[in-house]
Amino acid sequence: MDALVNQLPTGLAIGAVLLLAALGLNFTFGQMGVINMAHGEFIMVGAYTAYVLHAWAGLDPTWSLIAALPLAFTLTGTLGWLLELGLIRHFYGRPLDTLLLTFGIGMILQQAARDTFGAPNVDVPAPGWLTDGTTLPGGIRLHHSRLFILALALVCVLAIAHYLHRTHQGRQMRAVIHNRDLAGVSGINTRKVDATTFFIGSGLAGVAGVALTLIGPTGPTLGANYIVDAFLVVVIGGLGRLRGTVLAAFALGILNATAQAWTDASLAKLLVFAAIIAFLQARPQGLFTVKTRALT
């Protein structure tokens, strides 16, 4: 129990990063069943957006961070919207094909980043007020950048919850997720809803990318490093459940941190994997499920 308490801040920090990376997937994978493997590359694009604002446009760290968040959201959102419009919508109902298709897109984006920014990692300096940390009584150190990411993740979750439950478009989106055909005949433009869902989901990847520049270097494979864990979060959380995604992200974060403290980082991943398989023995559909009558 003591170990768990000690690892809690680290776990929450990892969880917040996972949550940010997985939030967009909650839309595209969780809500639409589309596995967008290029999501990781959208995260990478978001990170480079912050880099460009700082290194090319010459904004100071605080302003580049503030400007990068909406800009990255719009940019990756548009990329996702284009991807849905041009490719993915032809492959609804074929999730495994979409997976491979979008992996190809991801490869292309990764190489494009390599050609534009070079293969070596670049650094985006964090604003001064985020580089500091606070030491809690008991010697646990809280990095401000981690706190910022945690806050950002929570703001995003609240914004999504508000959108899904309090706005007209959000309710339409939930209707489409629940029963596409019925929503369609009820006069909802399902095509438009799909496109919007993809825009928001991909836009959140951009936000995650900007946040990741605060805690590490930016490179062409930045997103690829997070995407596997981000997908695991959605798998554990259950399809289309915001609550599940939030819980799963922090559970996985804390599990990772504890396992790392217990053994070492390389063995921890395998232990976490084993824990997930064990978890699926009890809850094969993830933390939360939607019951369906469809026969598959």
Add this chain to the structure above:
Amino acid sequence: MTPTPAPGRRTPLARLRGPATFLALLAAALLLLPHLLEPFRLNLLTQYLCYSIVALGIALAWGRGGMLTLGHGVYFGLGAYAMAIHLTLAATAADPLTRGRLPQFMAWSGRTELPWFWQALTHPAAAVTAALLLPAALATLLGWSVFRQRVRGAYFALLNQALAAAFVILLIGQQHLTGGSNGLTDFPVFAGHSLYTPTAQTTLYTLTVLTLAATYLLLRHLTHSRYGRLLIAIRDGEDRVRYLGYDPTWAKTLAYALSATAAGAAGALFVPVMGIISPTLIGVVPSIMMVLAVAIGGRDSLAGAAAGALIMNTAQTTFSETFTGGWTYLQGALFVVVIALAPHGLAGLAHTARAALRRPRTPAPAQETATAGSTP
């Protein structure tokens, strides 16, 4: 309505002709190629054929059984590392400088004793057995525990990918046991025979071709059995299959384990041919490339999948040497083009082309050929 023959189900003649042609070609290649190719090319070809063995397994699991395995690098890697550990031990024993001691990388990282799983692989037979059984055992364990819980489709694919990621992180992190990101390399001998002679290279090539042929024949037999049909049925409607009184769990686990075993065998053959194994060869991206090869060749066709691996890896060597970046773009585009325009891959295109060629020759044959074509 025009009954059309099912893919993979042709006239009795064609049924015989398919494998007969394939085997005849293989036999010809087996006899001729070592004499025709310079050693460097022969070595490359042997590597590609190893990937063809992996492709056969993926075609069974994914093409027939609908299990998209994004982590076959793990099984390939288990086979490869089992063999590489054995070969490293053999090299250490043969080297007068390290005789009777630890491999150099282990000594450098401060170990004084050989780890137990290294000791277990001292004998060549143990290495070969482990290369086949470890992948089979892991795949059975993973497959059974998730299929039993009806975890499938995208979930299964993502779990496989997570396994590949975790496996590579483990290999890199346990530097003192696995050689870390450098991997294991430099394998001069196997079971007392030098691996650096032209004869050894030809023997490895022959072994690879034989393994490929044996895998092909075994899987071909399975796809033509009722079990093969059961796999297709599970792919297209797993829940429905339960109401036919079958338990999909064992059927899926078997296909998955067989495909993992094929990958393990390929890995074990790959190591002495390539001369190195490292995490970069078996991670998330190489795993998905193995699937791309099958998609290009045709996931429904065993021969197509094997050919796909051969073609993709040849192209990779040819193009990546000259323009690395360009090849990545091309590979990315291949994913999109193949999945979007040719979901049945080259085998599907060949099938369509053959049908198109046959049609104009015989007038009004559609009904006739189709009926004849579907005689069991």
Add this chain to the structure above:
Amino acid sequence: MTLLDIRDLTVTFGAFTALDHIDLTLDHGELRFLIGPNGAGKTTLIDTITGRTRPTSGTITFNGHTLNKRSEHHIVRAGIGRTFQTSVVFEHLTVADNVDLAASFRLRPWQLLRRPRTPHPEVPDLLERVGLTPHTHALAGTLSHGQRQWLEIAMLLAQHPRLLLLDEPVAGMSAAERTRTGELLTRIAADHTVVVIEHDMDFLRRYARQVTVLHEGRILTHGDLATVQNDPRVQEVYLGRTPQETRP
């Protein structure tokens, strides 16, 4: 003699009660029609018997064995077969292979691994019974909706179930197809125990003998067709009209 005995069966989904303390018995050789308005719990009842849905409470006894915790394929092996509202045949297998696969379910796994020289001996006869012989070697994906339903029935018969559960077998069928299905059903009922869920009143009038009416998860009434038809409660809930209106 009782074949299926359902006692005090309740199924709830969250706050919604789909089946509410159902008692139902079925004798050997019976042909029973199960009717009721949408959401009455008909399909849920079949789903629960076949292991697709788990009962919240109550027991299902089949041929003296409790089915409650058994998985779908075990229940099929015990002798209960079913079809689905939307027919699900294996489109990438031929018609003959579909039936062959259904007929081979009692083979041991290693027997399935062998390459069959000939299809299961009963396949031609079964295809004859449902009138699909001309399509023996066609891919099931090329069949029309009605033909798919018949293929499903052939697959069901191939398994020699003691109890057949048919979920809306004539939904979406043309008049001619309905008649054919009705005749097929009559022949099957001669030597099988059959439960049919059906909405179609015309079909019901022509082929139904014993009818059970479900409403809001409860059994409203049970009896022969005439009795049930004249029951005012049935007319009210099922036809959505008051008794006066239905009388000409």
